[in-house]
Amino acid sequence: MRAVIKKSVAKGRISAPPSKSMAHRMLIGAGLSKGESVIKGISHSEDMKATLDCLTALGAKWEMTGDTVKVQGTDLKNLPEAPHLKCRESGSTLRFFIPLCLMADKEVTLSGSEYLFSRPLGIYEEICRKQGILYKLSGSSLTLKGELKSDNFRIKGNISSQFITGLLFVLPLLTSDSTITLIPPVESLSYINLTIEALKIFGVVIKWQDDKTLYIRGNQTYTPVNTCVEGDYSNAAFFEALNALGGEVEVENLRSDSLQGDKVYKKHFPALLKGTPTINISDCPDLGPVLFAVAGAKQGAVFTGTKRLRLKECDRASAMAEELAKFGIAATVKEDSVVIYPHDFHSPTEVLQGHNDHRIVMALTVLATLTGAEIEGAQAVRKSMPDFFDKIKTVGAEVTCYDA
Secondary structure, eight states: OEEEEEOOOOEEEEEOOBOHHHHHHHHHHHHTSSSEEEEEOOOOOHHHHHHHHHHHHTTOEEEEETTEEEEEOOOGGGOOSSOEEEOTTOHHHHHHHHHHTTSSOOOEEEEOOHHHHHSOOHHHHHHHHHHTOEEEEETTEEEEESOOOOOEEEEETTSOHHHHHHHHHHGGGSSSOEEEEEESSOOOHHHHHHHHHHHHHTTOOEEEEETTEEEEOSSOOOOOOEEEOOBOHHHHHHHHHHHHTTOEEEEESOOTTOOOGGGGHHHHHHHHHHSOOEEEOTTOGGGHHHHHHHHHHTTOEEEESOGGGGGSSSOHHHHHHHHHHTTTOEEEEOSSEEEEEOOSOOSOSSOEEOTTOHHHHHHHHHHHTTTOEEEETGGGGGGTOTTHHHHHHHTTOEEEEEOO
16 A cells, blocks of 8 residues: 655644553453453554454454453463464564463464564573473464463563563463563563553552562462553654644543653653754664654654664664655664764655554654655554554645555
8 A cells, every 4th residue: 555645734633542552461461351351442453453363262252342342251271272373463462472372281373474473582482491391483383382380580671571571461370479580671661560550450460579570479360350441652652743843733542640651752752853862762662763753854863772673563773764865864773773864854755665564654654744755555554553544634634545
């Protein structure tokens, strides 16, 4: 799909979509509960479909009406025979569900795109090896067989928090207590705390024993709930970025007391407008593309803590550098830093590419409201916000989408 964006100024109100991070956690919590939960605020994105499909494979039942999902939980100790979990292209789904497959000592297969399985999974491979659990990675699938045991886990703190979250879902269900010690430096701490908050909603308690050790009591039970997913700061950032580029957009449906780490954009956008700041994004890597776009349109910036951008849906640092160059914006990409130089900002000289990455497409769309542009591969927004173009049009952005 190709999106054609015309030069326009955005004005109006827009409601932030439900938090994708919290929605994954709410659905899984519901899937592990004994009874029926009702979760309101679930989008029809590809990532949500992946998580729902995987819950079905593990024996949970669900029914979706509009943005509300009723979930009948499953017992991970009594999985269906030979379950096959289709994770599509959702890294969160894959990493969250791997530990869930290690409760019944049955052979389980997880599959998805080849690129998804090229992303790091070594933390789980090491745990499985130490505990004698079958871990067989082959192209675009992973086969597991074994039963996870309670332990005192030691895990590097600068890896994706998704590994920690995956373990936190399952360790409370084991018969003995466990701890997870994070080896400094610790990144994405906000996502770990978001998981702890989500589990608390379902009656599961995780405690920080100290500033780097999580204590997980065993023999806990998930309790079904009726709840609503809060608004998503990660995706709201794209709409608020329009204000940094001269628009007047009010974004609603965001909790001021949210634990979402990506709400830090409220500090970063003003800094980009005032000068050429140095911004560490190690705790908010998903903001990288939109921050790069705003920096390119303004006075530039130095971004540190960028190495994990290589491990997303694409190499986001290199992809953004390639696309920003079409606007006359230069960028230097190093192992753990990116420098943006707004040398000669102008309308793009050729069609922009979405790199099969929803956040690249949305960041380029926002930037293109200043100049006009065409984006090939715009369908990537379906991964997290399938109605992105409809939403941005409601505040005056002129966008036309068609199949190229």
